[in-house]
Amino acid sequence: MKERKQKEFVKAFKAAFPNTIPVLTGFIVLGMAYGVLMNTKGYGVVWAVLMSAIAFCGSMQFVAITLLTAAFDPLQAFLLSLMVNARHLFYGIAMLEKYKGLGKIRPFLIYVLCDETFSISSSVEPPEGISRKYFYFSISFLDYSYWVIGTFIGGLLGNVVTFNTTGLDFVLTALFVVLFLEQWKxxxxxxxxxxxxxxxxxxxxxxxxxxxxxxxxxxxxxxxxxxxxxxxxxxxxxx
Amino acid sequence: MQLTAVETLITILAIALGTMITRFTPFILFPESKEPSKTIVYLGKVLPPAMMGLLVVYCLKGFSIESATHGIPEALAIGFIIVLHKWKNNVLLSIGGGTLLYMVLLQIVFA
Structure with a gap:
């Protein structure tokens, strides 16, 4: 029983991974940039990773740097986070049907429902014979990991990429454009x-x-x- | 580091709380056990393409005609993505090709 479940998971994970490659690229680059930026403001790798792992909210985390370098004001942080992240409300409504009946992993899927995961998971269906539950979990988990790992690398090692990455973050724009075209079909x-x-x-x-x-x-x-x-x-x- | 450790942690949690309210609210308002209203079912179908449109414009909001490159690299890269995607219909190829072209434009052509 357990073995069968494991096999099912591996199959779903393999099917999910290629869908997340653009996010892998974008999140490692931007996550690193975030880790580096936090460092320059005096917040070491532990703080950067904590923010990425607990709050996990991409653009809001960059906005939040200004909050971390001003007077302590958690209420403002909370309200700003509500406003910057309001778009998630629509993602949730759009994913109600897809995330139905997924059991224990559902709260995790909701916790990490960012722009990129929403775009992919709302656009793609698991292939024939692949567990829906494990497929969506894999996409969510991979995207989440990329962001946290990117932050960790940036916070710990600084900018380790030796080639010129100018423009590489366009990969996320390209992802949205292509998924828009996929919806357009x-x-x-x-x-x-x-x-x-x-x-x-x-x-x-x-x-x-x-x-x-x-x-x-x-x-x-x-x-x-x-x-x-x-x-x-x-x-x-x-x- | 301007804030103390405790203040930083509280700020992180405040941001997380705000984010999680926006992520969990729909799922709490419309639980699995209840049959969703027709309006919600309708929105569930029309929102994904609409939000994808929002995200595309949102990503491009910074590149205006007044910027140094006049938004030309972005327009070219997106045009290329559309053509490539129509032609080869391969998600990863279109994303990779578009990004590569954009990097070349930014680093070499418009450098």
Missing amino acids: ERQNRVSGLIGIGGTILSLVFFGPNNLVIPAMIIILTILMIGRNKVCNLQQWKH
Whole structure:
């Protein structure tokens, strides 16, 4: 019984790994950059890794550096974290169905549901004969590990990469672009994909690059709700 | 290190708490045991492509036409990704190819 489970896990892990290679690249580079940056502010590897392992929130961690170098204000840290991470609310709604019936690992999957893991897990299905539970766990666990390991390397050794990495972080943008194209293949996804792009551009124009996420979410949600019947018709599924 | 160890730890936990509220709230509001409303099912279907669109724009927000390179490397790399993906339809190839082109553009062409 135990052996069979192990085999199932290894199979799912192998199937999941290739999907995470772009995140491996991006997270090691950015995680390292984070570790190095924390070091320059006087926070050693232990603090950097603790932040990455406990809070695990990418861009917010970079924002948080300003909080760690100012007067102690945990309430502000909490509120800022809520705002910067508000987009996760939509990821959760989108993943309710996929993360159904996954048992004990479910809380972990939710704990580490970052942009990149959401993008991959919402776009790909486990191949035939692969355990759904172990497949999604592997993606989440690998992405999480990359970030923590990247932070550890950067915090401990500094910048160990000897080649010029300028532009390498574009790998995460490329990941989102390609997964957008993957979603685009399904005709019924196109309207909402365009609403996502259009709504965010609108928000960018009116609210500027620094505060665009929450207004964008509100605009997207409003259009999706007002246009619900139209979107449903275009999507051809019954509701 | 400006904060004390305890203050740093509390700050980390405050940030983690904020993050986790945003991640757990949907799953607490709509538990597995309850049949979700039609609206939530609808949103579950339309949100992934919409949020992917948001993430793409979010990643590009910093590269404006006014920046030093006028957003040209980004536009070229994304155009290349779209063509490559249509042609070969291989996720990793498209991501790798697009990133490589972007690095070449930034390090050599626009350096």
